[in-house]
Amino acid sequence: MARTSSRLLDLLSLLGARAIWPSHELAERLGTSTRTLRRDLDSLRDLGYPIRTVKGPSGGYALGAAGKLPPLLLDDDQAIAVAVALQTAPTSVSGIDEAVARALTSIKQIMPAHLRAEADAMHLTAIRNSWEFPAPPIAASTVRAVGYAIRLAHLLVFDYLAADGRRPQPGEPDFSPPLRVEPHHLVTWAGRWYLVAYHPATEDWAIYRLDRIHLHQPTGTPFQRRELPHRDLAGYVMTSYDRGDTPAQWQCLGSVVMALPAHVVARWAPGGSVVEHLSDTHSRVTLGAWSWAGIAGLLATFDAPITDVQPVELKDACRTLAQRYRAASR
Template sequence: MADTTARVLRLLGLLQGRAMWTGPELAERLGVTTRSVRRDVERLRELGYPVRASAGVGGGYQLGAGGTLPPLLLDPDEAVAVTVSLRLAAGGSVTGVEESALRALAKLDQVLPSNLRGEVEAISEAVVAVEGVSMPVDARLLSTVARACRDKVRLELTYSARDEATTARRVEPYRVVAMGRRWYLLAYDLDRDDWRSFRLDRVHADSLHVTTFRFTPRAAPDAVTYVRESVIRSPYRYVARLRLHAPLDEIAGRVPQNAGTLSGLGDDTCELETGAETLDHLIGEALWLGVPFEVLDPPELRERVRELSVILAEAAGDGTAVPGSGTP
């Protein structure tokens, strides 16, 4: 009976994993005859699973949609992926589904095997989700880094910088931050004796090595604040400070977390600090916000605004603009 039950559960897992199976395919995967497959299909139907059967070329067995959702059979990788995704959604990284995600998470946590619960908790504790991400990340890499954060063990890795130069790094991992489009690791770089943020998509997964050296946690900066500031400053040639003539609440929804830092100045104005490779890109970002602004820093950006104001005035056929008279 135990063997039969295990085989029926395997059959259910196969039917959930693919749209259509032929009888011989299922028999080969389960190591039984097609007659045994037919009996096992009947057992599933008796348990309420709507298994459809069709004859002829292209026919076979298919798990149909029922009135209620049948139990799902998840392998370890799938269970970890689903649980972590639900926890990120429950934390607000996917808007509008927080309450539903919490209910689903509570049900899944009750049946999650103990050997997987530790891995899921490691990832959940290590990850801070500020905004939903669209850049994929290697699941094993994320899991390895998260466990190292939890267990407080050093990592050795190879990292590609923006200019594609690769370096070997020894780090103490603290937090993984999901922000904007990407995943970042906040870690203490032992060779540079300072904090650094690393984009996980630039970490060579095949070079990642978890050492046996445990470390005593240092006084770490706030992970979200550090990553946001490093993203804004470090990759860019120019960093600008702009005074926006609009309330902070009005602007906050238009500026992604990884695109700039906003602070209120009072009098219905706020300050934006942001970075870009070119001055024109900075001006484009400011114009996209659709509110009046002043350039506080750097001076070369202020001069570029003056130059463009003349060009734009001439393009509009104004004819009254005088070089250097534009108001930044």
């Protein structure tokens, strides 16, 4: 049974790789007889895959128009996973809503009927939660271009935008010439996209927010891949405070000095926070919420002393919460 299933997957993959396959070539590629080949083709038809028989001297077998993405032997759980994944695709990339809808439609078309029914049953609406700390959307073209450079190991050249989304001009404090880096990996975390890259000019690794990258033309210049800065790349990004983060757009925004190292605060601070290294034991964190009490509550989750609380509204909120907790503890 295992050999048969494996052979069916191989057969389905071959059918998708060429418009028409002569039967003897298919049998030869699969290492089986033409009789067994016919049985396998019938098995695929029974599963709902449109296998056509093409007549004539150059005839053979072809995968029908409704089966252009083989192999797609999905069980019920996998069909549901595909439908849910596409309908809840990250909203941090702009301009892909229509593409996601078309992809879901295309995949449904090549599913057997009973699996298509499973996918249709999973029609849902995704609603953003206020605690998701939304980030500025990224153009799909930027994601493609950076991913392409990573795959081909080509140097990237880009301007790094200021925290407010502007391109700094010469003479401004945050102006820098275009960066030329070796892109190695993309990481998504807390609704944000990060590029892990090596900067030859500084001979060091750096993390860049993808929504702050303004790409120049592709260089086509190859580079030699390097060993990544950490085996746990996700942990490396999460504990790096200098990763280009910018404050989320909240109606309330405050900052404190916290008696914790920056890498600890960076790991546990909510998305949309900015962490600044002050010393081995202290850091400044800037974060927002829909209320000053919300910021005070988030700060309490770190269970660490705080000083230099700014602005005065946040100080008042901390005082109010302290009074409430003191009363509750009696």
